[in-house]
Amino acid sequence: xxxxxxxxxxxxxxxxxVVITFTFAATRLIPGDPVAAMLGExxxxxxxxxxxxxxxxxxxxxxxxxHYLVDILHGDFGDSYYFNTSAMNMIKARLPNTLMLSVTSLxxxxxxxxxxxxxxxxxxxxxLDYALTVISLFGVSAPVFWVAIMMVLLFSVNLGWLPxxxxxxxxxxxxxxxxxHIALPCACLAVIxxxxxxxxxxxxxxxxxxxxxxxxxxxRGVSEKSIVWKHALKNALPPILTVVGMQFAGCFAGAVLxxxxxxxxxxxxxxxxxxxxxxYSLIQATVLVVALAFVIINxxxxxxxxxxxxxxxxxxENGGM
Amino acid sequence: MEEKVLNGSISKEAQAxxxxxxxxxxxxxxxxxxxxxxxxxxxxxxxxxxxxxxxPVLSPHDPNQINVLQTYLPPFSEGHILGTDDLGRDLLxxxxxxxxxxxxxxxxxxxxxxxxxxxxxxxxxxxxxxxDAVIMRIMDGMFAFPFILLSILLVTILGSGVFNVILAIGxxxxxxxxxxxxxxxxxxxxxxxxxxxxxxxxxxxxxxxSHILPNTVSEVVVYATLCVxxxxxxxASLSFLGLGILIPTPSWGNILRGxxxxxxxxxxxxxxxxxxxxxxxxxxxxxxxxxRDVMDPKMKK
Numbered sequence: 001x002x003x004x005x006x007x008x009x010x011x012x013x014x015x016x017x018v019v020i021t022f023t024f025a026a027t028r029l030i031p032g033d034p035v036a037a038m039l040g041e042x043x044x045x046x047x048x049x050x051x052x053x054x055x056x057x058x059x060x061x062x063x064x065x066x067h068y069l070v071d072i073l074h075g076d077f078g079d080s081y082y083f084n085t086s087a088m089n090m091i092k093a094r095l096p097n098t099l100m101l102s103v104t105s106l107x108x109x110x111x112x113x114x115x116x117x118x119x120x121x122x123x124x125x126x127x128l129d130y131a132l133t134v135i136s137l138f139g140v141s142a143p144v145f146w147v148a149i150m151m152v153l154l155f156s157v158n159l160g161w162l163p164x165x166x167x168x169x170x171x172x173x174x175x176x177x178x179x180x181h182i183a184l185p186c187a188c189l190a191v192i193x194x195x196x197x198x199x200x201x202x203x204x205x206x207x208x209x210x211x212x213x214x215x216x217x218x219x220r221g222v223s224e225k226s227i228v229w230k231h232a233l234k235n236a237l238p239p240i241l242t243v244v245g246m247q248f249a250g251c252f253a254g255a256v257l258x259x260x261x262x263x264x265x266x267x268x269x270x271x272x273x274x275x276x277x278x279x280y281s282l283i284q285a286t287v288l289v290v291a292l293a294f295v296i297i298n299x300x301x302x303x304x305x306x307x308x309x310x311x312x313x314x315x316x317e318n319g320g321m
Numbered sequence: 322m323e324e325k326v327l328n329g330s331i332s333k334e335a336q337a338x339x340x341x342x343x344x345x346x347x348x349x350x351x352x353x354x355x356x357x358x359x360x361x362x363x364x365x366x367x368x369x370x371x372x373x374x375x376x377p378v379l380s381p382h383d384p385n386q387i388n389v390l391q392t393y394l395p396p397f398s399e400g401h402i403l404g405t406d407d408l409g410r411d412l413l414x415x416x417x418x419x420x421x422x423x424x425x426x427x428x429x430x431x432x433x434x435x436x437x438x439x440x441x442x443x444x445x446x447x448x449x450x451x452x453d454a455v456i457m458r459i460m461d462g463m464f465a466f467p468f469i470l471l472s473i474l475l476v477t478i479l480g481s482g483v484f485n486v487i488l489a490i491g492x493x494x495x496x497x498x499x500x501x502x503x504x505x506x507x508x509x510x511x512x513x514x515x516x517x518x519x520x521x522x523x524x525x526x527x528x529x530x531s532h533i534l535p536n537t538v539s540e541v542v543v544y545a546t547l548c549v550x551x552x553x554x555x556x557a558s559l560s561f562l563g564l565g566i567l568i569p570t571p572s573w574g575n576i577l578r579g580x581x582x583x584x585x586x587x588x589x590x591x592x593x594x595x596x597x598x599x600x601x602x603x604x605x606x607x608x609x610x611x612x613r614d615v616m617d618p619k620m621k622k
Contacts, residue, residue, distance in 0.1 A: 011458075018462025026474055141602040143554050145561050146595030149581055153588055253467035257558055261581070271473065275562055280477050287474045291465045298465070 001310065005303055015295055023288045024068050027280070077285035082277040087285035090270060097167060098259065098266030102251040104182065105189035109247065113194040114233075114240065117201025121209060122228060132198065139195020144254040147188040148261045155184060165263035185262045189254050193247040200243060204236040211235065238309050245301035249294050352615045359611020365604030373421035380414035385569050393587040406579055406590055415571040416597060422483070422572040423601065426565075427552035429487035431545050434494025439534075439541060441495065442502025447510055447529050457503070460496035468493045468551075469558055476564045486565045490555045494548055501544050505537045539616035543609055550605030557598050573598050 052058050056067060071078070077087045113136075120132040156164035162184050168177045208214065209232050217227050259268030267286060274282040353359055372379070381400070388409035396404045396412075403412040445456040463471075475489035509515065510533060518528050553573075559565030560574025561581075568575050573594050580591030 011461075014458040015461045015465065018459050019465050022462055022466070023474070027478055137603065137606060138599075141550065141599060141606050143557055143595060143598050143602070145558065146577060146591070146598060149577070149584065149591050149595065153584055153591070157584055157588070249467050253469045256467075256469060256473075257561070260562070271470075272562055275473065275477060275564060278477075283474055283477055287466065287470045290467060290470055294467065295465045 001306060004306065008299060008302060012295065012299060016292065019291045019295060020069060020072060020288065021065075023284055023291070024065055027284055072288075077288060078281045080274070080279055080282040080285075082274070082279035082282065087282050088289075090282065091267065091286060091289055094265065094267045094270050097264065098252065098255050098268065101182065101185055101189065101259070101264060101266060102248065102255050105186045105254075106193060106244075106248055106251050108186060109190040109193035109251075110197055110240075110244070112190070113197025114201045117198040118205050118228060118233060120198065120202045121205030124206060129202075133202075136195040136198040136202075139191050139198070141195075142191055144188060144192055145257045145261060147191050148185070148258040151184050151188050152261065165261075167264050185255075185258055185264055188258055189251055192254060193250055196243060196247060196250075197240065200240050201236065204239045205232060208232045208236040238305070241301070241305055241308065245294075245298050248297060252290065252294075349615050353611055356611045356614060358607050359614070362604045362607025362609075362611060365600060366608060369420055369601050369604065370424060372417050373424045376414075376417040376421050380411070380417050382411035382414045384410060384414040384418045384571050386410060393583065395587070396589050396593075403593060404587065404589055406576070406587070407583060412576075412590060412593065415576055416573070416594060419571040419573045419576055419594070420597070420601075422566055422570065423553050423556060423598075426483060426486050426490070426556040426572075427549045429483075430490035430494060430552045430555070431548045433487060433491030434548065435498050435541065435545055437491075438495040438498025439502050439537070442499040443506055443529055443534060443537075445499065446503040446506025447525065447533065449507075453503075456499070460499050463493075463496040464500075466493070469555065472555055472559055473562065473564060476559055481564060481567045483566065486556060486559060489559070490552050493555070494552070497548070498541070498544065501540050502537050505540050506533055509533050509536045539612075543613045543616060546605055546609035546612060550602040550609065553598060553601050553605070 056064055059067070075088060077091075079085065080087050080090055083090065116132050116136075120129045123129050152164045155162045162180055164184070166181060168181045170178045173181075209228070211232075213235070214227060214232050217231055222231075255264075255266060256268035256271055258264075259266045260272045263269065267290070271283060271286055274280075274286070381402070388405070391398075391401070391405050391409040392407055394401050394405040394409075396402065398404055401411050401413070403416065406412055406415070441456055441460070445453045445460075466474075471493045472486075472489040475492060476485055479485040479489060510528075515528055515532055518532055523532075556565055556572065557574035557577065560567075560572045561578045563575075563578060566572035566575055568579070576594040577591055577598070580587065580589075580594055584591060
């Protein structure tokens, strides 16, 4: 297995290089002048030249790329043009809030999604199964920002139960206030991955409940509860686990869209204000950091998957992948 | 393929072949029609396309006609069935033209991403070796970007506008298509009929395009349908963030953006525009699932 993990780590290098090249290319090679975009309405020929020189945009492209690569290796992801501070510092300040939101949502989505997926699989073709299938379809199709707006409309504007914006830490306002503030953003972020987990759990559980091992357990008189929740679910887990990494990415991207609606002080609100301020270097840095983080998250999921399911590693060693 | 025309009438064999072909097509269509949810999806998509195509005919008002005396009218007001927005523009007309924008962007982005992705997947899967490794590592790298962030970055730099939004969303679709096609090509290229073609001296290009490519159609069609759905959401997301299609040009995303600002005074604007996006995406997802069930019965569970 070590060999496979090592191989996977080596594969990481070209992927990371591509990610970096892509953010570089996106800002330097495609038509559209980043400097003009940054200056926006204050467009002024002398300013443009000065800024171009300052950002090193007058150097040949390979030289620029070299600088970019060296800076990144030093942990320098560029500066926010608007706030005049290092982009990395801004990201560091915002990242924990977004992580808190997306991880909580992901956990809720997994628990609820898997639970209802199992129920749906057990009562295949019943009305309940049908209803749950429709709900999961709604879940995967809903635009997350619209769900967010509708929740604000229902729970904050009409019912007045929950606050519609802001974040309160436990230290600031106690546990209840913290929950009240995180409830709405979390609920709407959980909707989409919940649908996916429900769908995958359902189909994987149907396979697993029909397997010979489950039939054998039934013949031995093991209780239905134990068969479903212990044995069958365990066998149904691998396909569910494979999507966790991608769903996490989805939650994170969803946070970018919904944080703005709930004024949650995370990366999403940072990106939207960067968009409004035309602070393109901050956007570039954020996108790069997030992409790099995802490459690593995917790597970790892959390795975990191999640990849980050694057969995958053996297959990979024998020429697969 | 070999329709022999003899004295103006078609030979018996060719006739039989045509009937067979028709039957399989009919069979697939029947299977699709038996799937009720897929039919619902098809109806939704057709309605959406009709809305977009017939927007100039169906719209009761000019979508950009401003009337400051009639702002924030609620639905079912006289002359404005769905009410008006912050500038007194007719919401129904704007939504109809918005449908047009969503279709153009979503289909444009899918076609763009599809064509480039299919080509790359075809080359990668067929060539194998170094070419495959290089292309797939590049695809992996692109895949690492969360879709919406990649589009945000691209649109910020490209600037807003229909074509740029199509380009930004389309680029994000490339690695997805490439992966789907590649895996199918890798299986197909070693099948007997491909080997036979090779022995007969067919060129690689010919094998790739006239023999392997048609075999990837079912995967591509299913994937493309689902892709149109997600492209609708992407366009709406970008416009919602104020990046994609900019006002005054109506798009579902920017109407929703406008509606968000007046949730208390005119909640119907955000509700209806978002609901349309939601229903359209459901439509494409249902049809995508339906086609998959027809094409690959093994997947149906």
